[in-house]
Amino acid sequence: MKRKTLRRSTTREKKRMKGSLAIVKQLGQVSLVSLLQQSSSESKAQSAESQSLSSSSLSLDFDAIADDKDCILSQDFFCTPDYITPDGQYISNSLDCNKENIPCPKSPEKLKTVKSTRQRQDGISTNCFSCHEQVVELAKDTFGTDEIKTEKTIGIEPQRNRSYVSHSVIALRSRVMPPPCIKNPYLNDASETDLDPFGYQRSKCAGILPTIIGGDGLSRYRTDFHEIEQIGNGNFSRVFKVLKRIDGCFYAVKQSTRLLHQDTERRKALMEVQALAALGSHENIVGYYSSWFENEKLFIQMELCDHSLSISRAYKSSLDGEMLEIMHQIAKALQFIHARGVAHLDVKPDNIYVKNGVYKLGDFGCATLTDRSLPIEEGDARYMPQEILNDKYDHLDKVDIFSLGAAIYELIRGSALPDSGPVSMNLREGKLPLLPGHSVQFQNLLKAMMEPDPVRRPSAKELVENPIFDRAQKTGKTQ
């Protein structure tokens, strides 16, 4: 700990040294000029000698300093990281050694200077439209104040009560203005104002989120990731295996297939990431890393899994132990999300993933709040209980229990459940066919999960705590 402090102070000391050297360099150049001016009254021979002497000694020192690329005068001395020292700025007051007391110049001044100079050079004193840049009109607002001041100093006609701001200035602003903060409906501990202190300013000029990430227009997807291959194709998205360039790890990136033009569409698409982000991590939930909009599509960076239990992959394993394992692990995921007031509403083999033998619940595209404060969009009808088909949403957590039961039944059966017909009707009425080779307890549990009355279905917690999983663990069938 002590060593750390010591190292840090040494670095700081070094920086200060560099700063001082830089100041000496600048003051030295300045002193040289002023010395030369003073010496004009003295004899030419004497002056030439002293000039050559001082200049050679100074240039020697400065050459050595100039080799040090870290020697940035503006950062250490002038306090502003982006300050660019204008040429010869301090020549006129060269011998003012009390530089400690000079207030730090403010960066925005730089903009004003550049703008004024250009206008004067062009010989245009009155008409802003004569500038070669495109201009847009801004209503008087908090942004406009600076611009109005600038125009006054360069003598723009006083009749211009409105301000005109070039696109480059707006681009600059959008670079320094962070994107809007979206209120996460799955979290109820932050108010909208707390989340978005820039909301007032932003609402005048921006939608919910920028469609292109990065003021430079670069694709974040292409910049940050190397696409390996497409690994999935959903109803609303395509999923790619990617390598993240900066950490060298593989991820899955899900991209929406439809262009999300409207704010409402984007908000809807965002619900999935908001649910994942609000839930946090759990071993049995596909990990979420980040998301962004790009070219009007939503990109979601997730944990890469080996594959899903999609029935189309001919996933065949009707072993009691394996089915119990899937049921137990996904029940743990459901217990976790239900405890946070979230229902998945689209539990099915397609949305259960495997990674190194661990089962994970994914695709939170239909997730909603169990208190019904958010819109409800039920998932795949094949796995939905009767109450959902009857638009009864009183026990949304129990919908997930039914769907998990139906998913397990489908995996045992080895073929996709039909949308309608006697098989699906029987299932919704709790008439489960006998499952040869599976224990009575297991079949009873499955039956209980698919009870037509949601109240009688076990909760995820009850399911997780069912002794059947202990027995399976003891016999080494579950981990």
Ligand SMILES: Nc1ncnc2c1ncn2[C@@H]1O[C@H](COP(=O)(O)OP(=O)(O)OP(=O)(O)O)[C@@H](O)[C@H]1O
């Ligand atoms: N994290 C992941 N790791 C590996 N494969 C994935 C991952 N996420 C999705 N996939 C693959 O991509 C497919 C589509 O993903 P997902 O279900 O999330 O998209 P979707 O458009 O919401 O689909 P749908 O609404 O049709 O279920 C999955 O079935 C799976 O094969």
Ligand SMILES: [Mg+2]
């Ligand atoms: Mg899916």
